[in-house]
Amino acid sequence: MTMIADTQNPSLAQRITDRGLRPTPQREVVYQVILAKRDHPTAEEVFARVKILMSTISLATVYNCLEALVQYGLIKQVNFVREPTRYCPNLHEHAHFHDEASGKIHDIDIPADLMARLRSLLPAGYAAVSVDLSFRGSVRSAPAPAAHNN
Amino acid sequence: MTMIADTQNPSLAQRITDRGLRPTPQREVVYQVILAKRDHPTAEEVFARVKILMSTISLATVYNCLEALVQYGLIKQVNFVREPTRYCPNLHEHAHFHDEASGKIHDIDIPADLMARLRSLLPAGYAAVSVDLSFRGSVRSAPAPAAHNN
DNA sequence: CTATATGCAAATAGTTTGCCTGTTA
DNA sequence: TAACAGGCAAACTATTTGCATATAG
Numbered sequence: 001m002t003m004i005a006d007t008q009n010p011s012l013a014q015r016i017t018d019r020g021l022r023p024t025p026q027r028e029v030v031y032q033v034i035l036a037k038r039d040h041p042t043a044e045e046v047f048a049r050v051k052i053l054m055s056t057i058s059l060a061t062v063y064n065c066l067e068a069l070v071q072y073g074l075i076k077q078v079n080f081v082r083e084p085t086r087y088c089p090n091l092h093e094h095a096h097f098h099d100e101a102s103g104k105i106h107d108i109d110i111p112a113d114l115m116a117r118l119r120s121l122l123p124a125g126y127a128a129v130s131v132d133l134s135f136r137g138s139v140r141s142a143p144a145p146a147a148h149n150n
Numbered sequence: 151m152t153m154i155a156d157t158q159n160p161s162l163a164q165r166i167t168d169r170g171l172r173p174t175p176q177r178e179v180v181y182q183v184i185l186a187k188r189d190h191p192t193a194e195e196v197f198a199r200v201k202i203l204m205s206t207i208s209l210a211t212v213y214n215c216l217e218a219l220v221q222y223g224l225i226k227q228v229n230f231v232r233e234p235t236r237y238c239p240n241l242h243e244h245a246h247f248h249d250e251a252s253g254k255i256h257d258i259d260i261p262a263d264l265m266a267r268l269r270s271l272l273p274a275g276y277a278a279v280s281v282d283l284s285f286r287g288s289v290r291s292a293p294a295p296a297a298h299n300n
Numbered sequence: 301c302t303a304t305a306t307g308c309a310a311a312t313a314g315t316t317t318g319c320c321t322g323t324t325a
Numbered sequence: 326t327a328a329c330a331g332g333c334a335a336a337c338t339a340t341t342t343g344c345a346t347a348t349a350g
Binding site: 077079080081082085095097100106108109110111114117118119121122123125126127128129130131132133134135136137138139140141 | 227229230231232235245247250256258259260261264267268269271272273275276277278279280281282283284285286287288289290291
């Protein structure tokens, strides 16, 4: 049984195993396409990219793989109001900027001390498993005239 | 046609008008139920509460009203990964804590200077219309601090 | 009056589930 | 070989839309 997935970088399977998740060709290829591009694809986009490498994979399996990878800390999920869930290979604590004009998502680095300060705002007894910080707005590529937003 | 909504606090219609939104009995009653409880209901929950006051209202209208109220800055919307959109009467800039055990959402106050510092982390040219900060985790049931629940 | 909102039902998007087969450790 | 993952289609949930009627300014 020779599958394309079998020819992948073995470190992917290793990283999956290291996290305690059973490696399957489907999980490896889903993980691979998410790592390959440093963007924030939706499940459908992951499915499209994965199908090129493994034409037999189903969308439901992509969803299952994504969920497993998220659950075992190999990728993160991001979501924005009225947008499908997106997946992110960047495990480093960071924020997201959602550019409404282009639909693109940009990673924003947040200094660790500031993240710590955010967590410190929680009342006693509140234990945060995760902090989600996202911005929504627009990016202007060049110096623009005075703001005229409403 | 006499409707319960007609007997509402006229300031609701006034506040809607003040924002430049046409006041309708449906919008008023949706706005009313969101203000009545300082929690974070989903559209379905709003629908259930509104139906008590106006049995003829439809779910689609509730969605339309919620969208209009959000768009005109009368309420805010919050969302969490794989959760339906929730609506929030608290217009003050604040964060949310999603308690995974209870499903409840608690408002967390964030000092204005910290919010400003978060915005200042954006690269030049990035204009944030909104900042969304949310925590996910658990709350140890101890003497409850002053935070809004659900 | 005229633009816009409502109500209903049907459509859609995103995601999950059931069931049976295949694969992994 | 026992537990778990995949494939497919159907189910499901949240939300949006089309269209005829009603209503607000």
